[in-house]
Amino acid sequence: MTSCKEFHRRSIEDRDGFWTEQAALVDWHKPFSKVLDYSRPPFAKWFVGGETNLCHNAVDRHLAARGDQKAIVYISTEVDREISYTYRELHAEVNRLAAIMLGMGVKRGDRVIIYMPMIPEAAFAMLACARIGAIHSVVFGGFAAASLAARIDDAKPSLMITSDAGMRAGKIVPYKHLVDESIRLAKHPPSKVLLVDRKLDPGMTRVEGRDADYATLRAQHMNAQVPVTWMESSEPSYILYTSGTTGHPKGVQRDVGGYTVALAASMKHIYCGAPGETMFTTSDIGWVVGHSYIIYGPLLAGMTSILYEGTPIRPDAGIWWKIVADHKVSVMFSAPTAIRVLKKQDPAFLKKYDLSALRHLFLAGEPLDEPTHSWITEALGRPVIDHYWQTETGWPILSSMPGIEATPVKFGSPSFPAYGYDLRLLRESDASDAADGEKGVVAIVPPLPPGCMTTVWGDDARFVKTYFSTFSSKQVYSTFDWGIRDKDGYYFILGRTDDVINVAGHRLGTREIEEAVSAHPNVAEVAVVGVADNLKGQLPIAFVVLKDVSRTATPELRAQAEKDVMATVDKQLGAIGRPGRVHFVTALPKTRSGKMLRRSIQALAEGRDPGDLTTIEDPTALEQIKSVLAAK
Numbered sequence: 365m366t367s368c369k370e371f372h373r374r375s376i377e378d379r380d381g382f383w384t385e386q387a388a389l390v391d392w393h394k395p396f397s398k399v400l401d402y403s404r405p406p407f408a409k410w411f412v413g414g415e416t417n418l419c420h421n422a423v424d425r426h427l428a429a430r431g432d433q434k435a436i437v438y439i440s441t442e443v444d445r446e447i448s449y450t451y452r453e454l455h456a457e458v459n460r461l462a463a464i465m466l467g468m469g470v471k472r473g474d475r476v477i478i479y480m481p482m483i484p485e486a487a488f489a490m491l492a493c494a495r496i497g498a499i500h501s502v503v504f505g506g507f508a509a510a511s512l513a514a515r516i517d518d519a520k521p522s523l524m525i526t527s528d529a530g531m532r533a534g535k536i537v538p539y540k541h542l543v544d545e546s547i548r549l550a551k552h553p554p555s556k557v558l559l560v561d562r563k564l565d566p567g568m569t570r571v572e573g574r575d576a577d578y579a580t581l582r583a584q585h586m587n588a589q590v591p592v593t594w595m596e597s598s599e600p601s602y603i604l605y606t607s608g609t610t611g612h613p614k615g616v617q618r619d620v621g622g623y624t625v626a627l628a629a630s631m632k633h634i635y636c637g638a639p640g641e642t643m644f645t646t647s648d649i650g651w652v653v654g655h656s657y658i659i660y661g662p663l664l665a666g667m668t669s670i671l672y673e674g675t676p677i678r679p680d681a682g683i684w685w686k687i688v689a690d691h692k693v694s695v696m697f698s699a700p701t702a703i704r705v706l707k708k709q710d711p712a713f714l715k716k717y718d719l720s721a722l723r724h725l726f727l728a729g730e731p732l733d734e735p736t737h738s739w740i741t742e743a744l745g746r747p748v749i750d751h752y753w754q755t756e757t758g759w760p761i762l763s764s765m766p767g768i769e770a771t772p773v774k775f776g777s778p779s780f781p782a783y784g785y786d787l788r789l790l791r792e793s794d795a796s797d798a799a800d801g802e803k804g805v806v807a808i809v810p811p812l813p814p815g816c817m818t819t820v821w822g823d824d825a826r827f828v829k830t831y832f833s834t835f836s837s838k839q840v841y842s843t844f845d846w847g848i849r850d851k852d853g854y855y856f857i858l859g860r861t862d863d864v865i866n867v868a869g870h871r872l873g874t875r876e877i878e879e880a881v882s883a884h885p886n887v888a889e890v891a892v893v894g895v896a897d898n899l900k901g902q903l904p905i906a907f908v909v910l911k912d913v914s915r916t917a918t919p920e921l922r923a924q925a926e927k928d929v930m931a932t933v934d935k936q937l938g939a940i941g942r943p944g945r946v947h948f949v950t951a952l953p954k955t956r957s958g959k960m961l962r963r964s965i966q967a968l969a970e971g972r973d974p975g976d977l978t979t980i981e982d983p984t985a986l987e988q989i990k991s992v993l994a995a996k
């Protein structure tokens with residue numbers, strides 16, 4: 365058996381040989397002529413000249429050997445339904461939707477925004493885009509109309525696919541209504557909307573001439589056969605918007621060939637998912653984890669994937685374990701916040717079901733604290749693998765690789781660099797290598813491996829400036845995370861170097877939340893910081909300077925003003941960005957050059973020392989922060 369170290373070493377030292385072997389895990393319509401074109405650093409083109417297709421590899425390729433095996437099992441505890449689709453049925457549905465899209469004028473390279481709840485049609489839509497070479501951009505259903513409009517204007521889609529509504533914890537969450545509003549706000553709205561009507565929202569309205577009904581069109585395309593569009597490996601497959609330090613999310617662009625190979629390889633070496641087995645990833649299709657490990661990864665591997673619409677605690681806190689038992693799930697992937705939620709429930713739920721098929725539980729998206737890691741490991745009696753990655757990379761950067769070697773897990777650590785990543789911990793001061801036990805910036809020496817983002821959609825310069833310009837002496841990719849390595853080579857992630865926060869595994873930019881707060885007409889200035897939270901990891905807290913301070917003269921007025929600010933965030937950004945608290949002050953702490961002292965505010969909000977304050981312009985601003993925090 366190869367060791368992880370040796371596997372990793374070879375992936376870096378014999379890059380071409382290593383990735384040629386991995387590329388054999390998938391079908392190529394036309395073989396590639398070159399493994400890597402790195403003639404224009406830091407832009408990497410993988411499997412140059414090769415032609416392939418994600419949908420072909422995820423669906424068509426399996427028809428001969430496993431056409432009657434379940435590909436997707438949709439389980440909804442919200443609408444109380446369970447529906448399975450075999451690979452053959454999935455193929456038919458994807459062909460129907462691909463034909464509908466072609467009929468609506470969608471062409472290769474066009475963008476299609478998918479704004480949908482966790483229903484099978486969302487998966488069909490992604491795969492149908494991949495089939496015809498359209499570029500999908502799935503937007504998480506928790507984002508509000510203004511956020512959706514910003515993404516529309518960046519992607520300029522020719523079509524949006526949506527649904528009347530989703531359901532969360534028994535409550536109807538309107539989608540179509542938000543799509544209508546976002547199209548009204550957008551400068552580059554799509555001319556067509558395809559609507560999957562679940563008949564959940566009786567108040568939903570349609571726009572004549574623009575909105576098409578999915579069920580009606582599906583009935584007209586029952587026998588559709590849409591040939592796969594063979595894509596050059598580097599053509600874009602999808603865009604996924606993610607938060608950074610500005611108020612404007614970046615469109616992470618991914619290729620076709622590199623992503624297909626990277627996911628197929630990760631299913632084998634990291635997740636150990638064999639064809640015919642079942643994978644259950646509890647994320648949402650709106651996040652990168654959903655793209656890679658609800659849809660593409662398990663299907664590329666010929667597995668059955670569970671698409672779950674619901675929460676972890678309804679009808680009771682045993683629901684996920686019931687799914688694992690009923691469907692003999694062998695690979696499960698979730699997030700630390702969900703496990704912390706379950707930890708607060710009766711442990712009997714975990715003992716009630718037969719979990720013998722489960723081999724590993726993978727967790728990612730936010731730091732996994734040691735107590736939660738050890739609790740769930742003990743409760744499951746299985747290795748629980750903390751692994752670390754980003755929307756930008758599309759698959760794990762740091763992980764143990766049980767498909768290569770079963771290395772011991774250390775609680776609180778996502779283990780080692782995954783193959784393909786030439787990972788470094790660099791000193792912030794001069795980009796030199798940090799020693800074992802010394803904190804450094806987690807960086808990757810380019811080229812980034814296959815599957816990682818290839819650029820920022822429509823903005824190559826932003827890709828280089830954002831990710832490769834942290835250090836002036838070296839062009840390396842910055843993850844914007846701090847890390848540390850122990851003497852055994854295990855890494856630990858210590859939090860972000862920038863203003864990105866992580867709320868219940870959801871990545872948000874504090875600037876984005878600040879912009880949403882600023883949409884309130886009475887807000888003059890705002891600072892948002894993320895503070896540690898036992899359950900959600902972090903929670904945004906806002907400090908607001910109002911134009912008209914009389915609006916907060918009494919406790920009742922303050923409470924109302926706080927509610928109003930929260931409602932503004934809900935409307936602008938979505939409830940996922942809603943601050944846990946809104947505090948009112950008359951000045952915010954800044955340096956004399958006008959830079960907001962966010963780190964100091966955050967330190968105070970977490971009860972820590974605010975650090976060096978010699979550059980502060982107005983010391984009373986910090987005193988105000990202290991006093992509003994003390995007053996709660």
Ligand code: PRX
Pocket residue numbers: 606652653727728729730731732750751752753754755756778843844845857859860866869870871
């Ligand atoms: O700060 C790191 C944190 O989440 C960020 C990436 O979030 P996102 O783009 O939403 O991708 C999630 C893909 C799983 C990282 O920069 N993060 C992710 N995984 C971990 C983590 N922090 C600590 N430990 C992890 N395992």
